[in-house]
Amino acid sequence: MSANLTAPPSAAALRAAAAEATLRPRDLAASLGVSEAQLLAAQSDGGDVTPIAAHPDALVAELSSLGEMMALTRNESIVSEVHGTYDGYASGGHACLVLGAGIDLRLFPKHWCHAFAVEAETAQGVRRSFQVFDAAGDAVHKAYLPLDADPAGWQALRDRLALTEPSDTLEVAPRAPAEGAIVAPEKAAALRKGWDDLGDTHQFLALTRKLRINRLGAYRIAGAPYARALAPEALSEALHRVAGTGVSTMIFVGNPGCIQIHSGPIGPIRPMGPWLNVLDPGFDMHLRGDHVAEVWAVSKPTRRGPALSLEAFDADGRLIAQIFGHRAAERDETGPWAELLDALPDRAVEGA
Incomplete structure (x- = not known):
């Protein structure tokens, strides 16, 4: 008997689901059987999502010009949100650094595979961000502009980094399995x-x-x-x-x-x-x-x-x-x- 394989949702189906969704994008993507990056790629023909260059030298090196932002990094079990500036960027082949006021990062470029500039309507206004994903389409890092900030700099950076041939579909690699303890x-x-x-x-x-x-x-x-x-x-x-x-x-x-x-x-x-939540001025952790x-x-x-x-x-x-x-x-x-x-x-x- 042949395996019963279900085809992934089309880009049009993903756009329709995103338009009606009440779930957070990460949770919506999981419910649809796709990665968060694939969900964003499907929305890239409407103007609110723009595929951009993903390397930190192209993106993060320019973020200091936007002033204070919120930096978000997470894994399956914890989310860290820090407010500050992306100053002090230093490039490197294996690792790059950000040593700004409040924002302290170690970046590993080989995992910066896909990136998007995202404008999302919220009850408080338009929320603008740059979002980076790995080869499997899972979030690596996100940088959010404050809601009350002048969007001109963000828009200019988006336009400079925009890919010339965007697609509303995205090929992703299988997620790497957990290594587990190697004991000898x-x-x-x-x-x-x-x-x-x-x-x-x-x-x-x-x-x-x-x-x-x-x-x-x-x-x-x-x-x-x-x-x-x-x-x-x-x-x-x-x-x-x-x-x-x-x-x-x-x-x-x-x-x-x-x-x-x-x-x-x-x-x-x-x-x-x-x-377990920390909800401090300038720092949230979940x-x-x-x-x-x-x-x-x-x-x-x-x-x-x-x-x-x-x-x-x-x-x-x-x-x-x-x-x-x-x-x-x-x-x-x-x-x-x-x-x-x-x-x-x-x-x-x-x-x-």
């Missing part, structure tokens, strides 16, 4: 030796690649004092304690194409169903607490002293978020952050 207990001694020799946190992934393991696999085999397994609820507890004590942290939220960093204290955590399956307290040596992080993973081994104590020239929160980590509950051992 026989490499534990070599891992600990290499870990002791680290001089910078950025050297850690090179160490795991050399040993042919990955981040989560390393944490599972290293043991204390390198990595300590915490209860899944430790992430929520840590956020509540950070909010309650005023400890300043650096919250890293990312996907393969972009890492967004928020530095500073956070306000109260506002639970709503499975979501975390699916029910996605958290593993949490680790990790210590990596650096030339400035230990870098202490809280790292959360989902049930498939995907990294959800990392939190570090905020260390800056004018303020060092590593002491209070270390005390907060020490007080978090360990993961229960089966059979104990």
Whole structure:
């Protein structure tokens, strides 16, 4: 018997669905069995969606001219929204940087495959954004213009970056499967030796690649004092304690194409169903607490002293978020952050 294959919706069908939708675009695309980028591409013949050049050198390098914007980066389990400026752009073959006022990004150009300038009608007015997607059509990063901003600069940039031969259909690649933990207990001694020799946190992934393991696999085999397994609820507890004590942290939220960093204290955590929300001036964060399956307290040596992080993973081994104590020239929160980590509950051992 032949397989019963369902053809994807046509561009016309996607446009009709988008015109009548009450769901958010990401949720609508999922309900229709397409990617968010494909849903946008289908709307590119009406003037509200314009396919544009996707490389950060073309797009992000120009965003500082638009003044304050909202930067949004997400993965399946968490959304980070930061207000600021896209200043301090630095290009790079493997990674690009944005070090603006409030907006702190690490960009990985090979995942910047599709991009659109989007004008969307809302109850408050027209919301203008640039939205970037990976090869599978999943969101990498979005940059929103404030509703009350003069749109002239945004429109001019859109027109400069517009593709000369746009299409209302988009071919996407299959989503990469979750890697899961790569565990090699026989490499534990070599891992600990290499870990002791680290001089910078950025050297850690090179160490795991050399040993042919990955981040989560390393944490599972290293043991204390390198990595300590915490209860899944430790992430929520840590956020509540950070909010309650005023400890300043650096919250890293990312996907393969972009890492967004928020530095500073956070306000109260506002639970709503499975979501844990931060709704601060200039910073919103929305975390699916029910996605958290593993949490680790990790210590990596650096030339400035230990870098202490809280790292959360989902049930498939995907990294959800990392939190570090905020260390800056004018303020060092590593002491209070270390005390907060020490007080978090360990993961229960089966059979104990």
